[in-house]
Amino acid sequence: MSDFTAVSTAEAPGPRAGRPDSGPRSLAGDAWRDLRTSKVFWIAAVLVVVVLLMAAWPSLFTSADPRDCVLARKNAGGSGGALFGYDFQGCDVYAKTVYGARDSILVGVSATLIAGLLGLVVGLLAGYLGGWIDALLSRLVDVVLAIPFILGAIVLAKRLSSDPESNGVLAVIVTLGVLGWTTAARVMRSAVISAKNQDYVTAARMLGAGPARLMVRHILPNAISPFVVVLTVLLGINIAGEATLSYLGVGLKGDAVSWGLAIAEAGPYARTVAAPLVWPSVFLAATVLAFIMLGDAIRDAFDPKLR
Amino acid sequence: MFRYIVRRLLQMVLTFFGATFVVYALMFANVDDPFQALVGDRPLTDSQRAALNARYHLDDGFFTQYWHYVKGLLTGDFGMSLTGRPIAEMLAQAWPVTVRLALLSIVIAAVLAVGAGVLSGLRRGGVFDTVTLVLTLIVLAMPIVVLAPLAQLIFGIQLGWFPPTATRDANLYELLLPALVLGSLVVATQLRVTRSSVAENLRADYVRTARAKGLAPRRVIGVHVLRNSLIPVITLIGVDIGALMSGAVVTEGVFNIPGVGFNLFRGVRTEDGPLVVGFVSVLVIVFLVINLIVDLLYAALDPRIRYE
Numbered sequence: 001m002s003d004f005t006a007v008s009t010a011e012a013p014g015p016r017a018g019r020p021d022s023g024p025r026s027l028a029g030d031a032w033r034d035l036r037t038s039k040v041f042w043i044a045a046v047l048v049v050v051v052l053l054m055a056a057w058p059s060l061f062t063s064a065d066p067r068d069c070v071l072a073r074k075n076a077g078g079s080g081g082a083l084f085g086y087d088f089q090g091c092d093v094y095a096k097t098v099y100g101a102r103d104s105i106l107v108g109v110s111a112t113l114i115a116g117l118l119g120l121v122v123g124l125l126a127g128y129l130g131g132w133i134d135a136l137l138s139r140l141v142d143v144v145l146a147i148p149f150i151l152g153a154i155v156l157a158k159r160l161s162s163d164p165e166s167n168g169v170l171a172v173i174v175t176l177g178v179l180g181w182t183t184a185a186r187v188m189r190s191a192v193i194s195a196k197n198q199d200y201v202t203a204a205r206m207l208g209a210g211p212a213r214l215m216v217r218h219i220l221p222n223a224i225s226p227f228v229v230v231l232t233v234l235l236g237i238n239i240a241g242e243a244t245l246s247y248l249g250v251g252l253k254g255d256a257v258s259w260g261l262a263i264a265e266a267g268p269y270a271r272t273v274a275a276p277l278v279w280p281s282v283f284l285a286a287t288v289l290a291f292i293m294l295g296d297a298i299r300d301a302f303d304p305k306l307r
Numbered sequence: 308m309f310r311y312i313v314r315r316l317l318q319m320v321l322t323f324f325g326a327t328f329v330v331y332a333l334m335f336a337n338v339d340d341p342f343q344a345l346v347g348d349r350p351l352t353d354s355q356r357a358a359l360n361a362r363y364h365l366d367d368g369f370f371t372q373y374w375h376y377v378k379g380l381l382t383g384d385f386g387m388s389l390t391g392r393p394i395a396e397m398l399a400q401a402w403p404v405t406v407r408l409a410l411l412s413i414v415i416a417a418v419l420a421v422g423a424g425v426l427s428g429l430r431r432g433g434v435f436d437t438v439t440l441v442l443t444l445i446v447l448a449m450p451i452v453v454l455a456p457l458a459q460l461i462f463g464i465q466l467g468w469f470p471p472t473a474t475r476d477a478n479l480y481e482l483l484l485p486a487l488v489l490g491s492l493v494v495a496t497q498l499r500v501t502r503s504s505v506a507e508n509l510r511a512d513y514v515r516t517a518r519a520k521g522l523a524p525r526r527v528i529g530v531h532v533l534r535n536s537l538i539p540v541i542t543l544i545g546v547d548i549g550a551l552m553s554g555a556v557v558t559e560g561v562f563n564i565p566g567v568g569f570n571l572f573r574g575v576r577t578e579d580g581p582l583v584v585g586f587v588s589v590l591v592i593v594f595l596v597i598n599l600i601v602d603l604l605y606a607a608l609d610p611r612i613r614y615e
Contacts, residue, residue: 142318143325148594150553151587152329154575158583159333240450244557247452249576263452267561270460277460281453289448296444 031225031301041297047290051283054098055105064095066257087276088269096262097279103258104284107172108239114177115238116184116231123188123227128196128215138189141182150244152179157250167256172245176238184230191223198222225302229295236291243284259284311606319599326591327380330584331373380592385585388574394585397570404477405559405566408489409551411482413544416490416497421540424501425533431506439502443495451554455488455561472563485562492554493547497540504536511535538609545601549594 035041054061069091084093126137144152153175160171195201196219204218243260245251247267252258259280266276379385385394427436462484463471469484508514509532517527555568563569567586574582 139318139321139325142322143329146322146326146595146598147329147587147591148549148552150556151571151590154556154571154583155330155333155587158575158580236448240452243450244452247557248560248572260452263456267456270456271464274460274465277456281457285445285449285453288450289445292444292448 028225031298034301035297038297038301040293041301044290044293044297047286048294051101051105051287051290054101056102058099058102061098062092062095064092066091066096066099067255068092068095084275084279085273087266088273093276093279096257096276097259097283099257100259100262100280101283101287103169103252103256104239104242104260104287107169107176107242107252107258108235110173111176111180111238111241112231112235114173115180115234116227118177118181119184119188119230120227122181123185124192124215124220126185127189127192127223128211128219130193134189137185141185144179144182147179149179149241150248153241153245154248154250157245161250161253167254168246168250168252169256172242172251175245176241180234180238180241184227184234187230188223188227191226192219195219195223226299229299229302232295232298233292236288236295239284239291240288308606312603315599315602319595323592323595324377326595327377327588328373330588330591331376333584380588385589386581388582388585389577389579390582394582397582398567398586398589401565401567401570404564405555405568407477407479408482408486408555408559408564408566409548411479411486412488412490412551413493413547415486416494416547417540419490420494420497421501421533421537424498425505425528425536427498428502428505428536429509429528431502436502439498443498446491446495449491451488451492451557454491455485455558458484458488459561473565475565477564477566482564485558485564488562489551489554489558492550493543497543497547500539500543501536504539505532508532508535538605541608542601542605545598548597552590552594 069089071090084097087093087096122137122141126134156178157168157171157175160174161168196214201214201218204214209218242251242258243263246253246258246260247264249264252261262280263277263284266280270277383395385398388394388397423435423439427433427439430436459471462468470481473481473485514527514531517531518524522531552568555566556571557568558564559566559568560572567590571583571586573579574586
């Protein structure tokens with residue numbers, strides 16, 4: 001397999017030349033060849049890597065402490081060491097923004113993993129088993145979709161965050177995960193339905209493969225790419241969702257540092273000093289944009305119709 | 308068609324009970340003692356508690372209580388806010404403002420999306436098309452919680468083009484900036500759908516026929532292409548209403564617009580549980596009904612779709 005890929009890349013002078021003549025290649029291999037030449041993909045990937053680094057090692061980007069706030073330098077400009085100046089409590093805006101990446105990303109990634117797991121299981125079971133299980137699970141998806149996202153999230157997050165000691169991270173993760181899996185499940189279900197009637201699945205079944213093996217080894221690998229695209233975009237949506245819930249006052253709280261919290265805190269003081277509102281907003285929007293672009297690029301690469 | 312309507316109605320009844328059940332179960336699971344919160348620091352006697360329990364059916368089982376709640380919802384009795392005002396009254400006052408805001412943003416979004424979508428669909432790959440696509444990507448990436456405070460800061464406070472907050476009667480001028488912000492939630496998707504369906508329809512046989520008959524390009528595009536391209540856009544409105552409801556909570560909160568979303572925003576901040584659940588339930592019902600209407604409209608609009 002790798003031999004074929006090596007031969008074909010050696011033969012191909014341009015990005016799209018010499019495509020079909022060099023033997024079998026996997027869909028993922030093809031997609032990766034497409035992705036490598038996509039500008040959108042590289043811009044998005046660089047942004048994502050920077051944000052992930054920021055979340056993992058914020059001290060790489062700033063030596064200041066986001067919780068080191070001195071009221072004496074309240075609303076001071078960007079001269080004295082702090083790149084973006086100080087906010088109304090005298091905290092370093094740049095440090096707060098950098099450290100805010102951690103909770104935002106943590107919430108986004110964990111919520112997406114929960115949503116992905118739920119969506120995968122529900123979509124796979126509904127699509128593969130069909131019949132009354134499909135009907136039941138599809139109605140469940142309808143019910144969850146019937147509750148507009150923020151409205152459901154307000155009620156659920158409020159219920160989950162009753163413990164005054166916690167900083168709300170877990171509550172927000174569960175809320176976003178539990179409400180966000182429906183699109184992923186629908187996409188998975190339809191991909192499974194179209195994959196399960198393929199000849200290779202019938203062949204595997206005739207060779208004696210059981211339902212679990214059929215699902216995991218044969219159907220899943222061929223149905224997973226649209227699902228991955230949905231999850232990438234969902235990651236961006238969940239990061240925005242955390243910000244929205246924190247803004248509304250049912251999200252992160254206490255000593256948590258996140259972009260949504262920073263936006264909510266800076267809002268009322270924006271008339272006096274704009275930087276504490278602007279910079280977390282810019283970082284948040286850039287991160288969401290990066291994930292949406294990444295999803296777009298991956299979808300384009302995986303969609304055979306666009307070739 | 309008749310069978311489709313019946314089936315769709317039955318489906319809606321099912322989702323109605325499912326969705327209200329979820330919302331109610333979350334409220335029911337509340338651990339706080341609402342009556343103690345009601346009387347404050349004073350002690351609550353056993354007889355008072357018994358009377359309150361009886362009035363709010365708290366001695367009944369979970370399903371009986373859920374039944375009382377659904378009955379209230381269906382007869383227009385949404386309960387009382389913790390401030391003592393009936394929620395139905397607050398809704399009646401807030402509803403017109405939100406409807407005005409939502410209509411304004413839908414109109415703005417639709418005009419922008421259809422106009423720009425048709426233009427870029429006609430010239431795919433052109434400069435206008437590329438610029439529009441990049442812009443929609445940026446708009447898609449801006450959550451309302453970023454866009455609303457920034458728009459208020461830039462256009463309301465620093466440039467002073469629009470009033471930064473609305474007054475009690477929320478006139479059209481005050482609603483313009485919030486409507487633009489809210490409309491941005493849906494404009495990008497609408498534009499992209501318009502663009503791709505225009506591009507697709509341009510290659511359709513009936514367009515070639517219309518051109519071959521010698522019709523003017525203006526008529527081919529304005530009547531033949533446009534009419535068929537708008538059908539998928541209309542179905543989006545159903546989904547959009549849900550997004551607008553979510554967005555309205557933040558937008559009305561930021562711009563101080565006394566609508567449904569603002570009441571909900573304040574209810575969340577002041578920990579007014581009954582208000583939040585009452586408002587959310589009503590909004591869920593409105594969302595369900597609008598989606599039903601849009602689905603039926605879609606079936607009526609597109610003769611190619613046959614429902615069995």
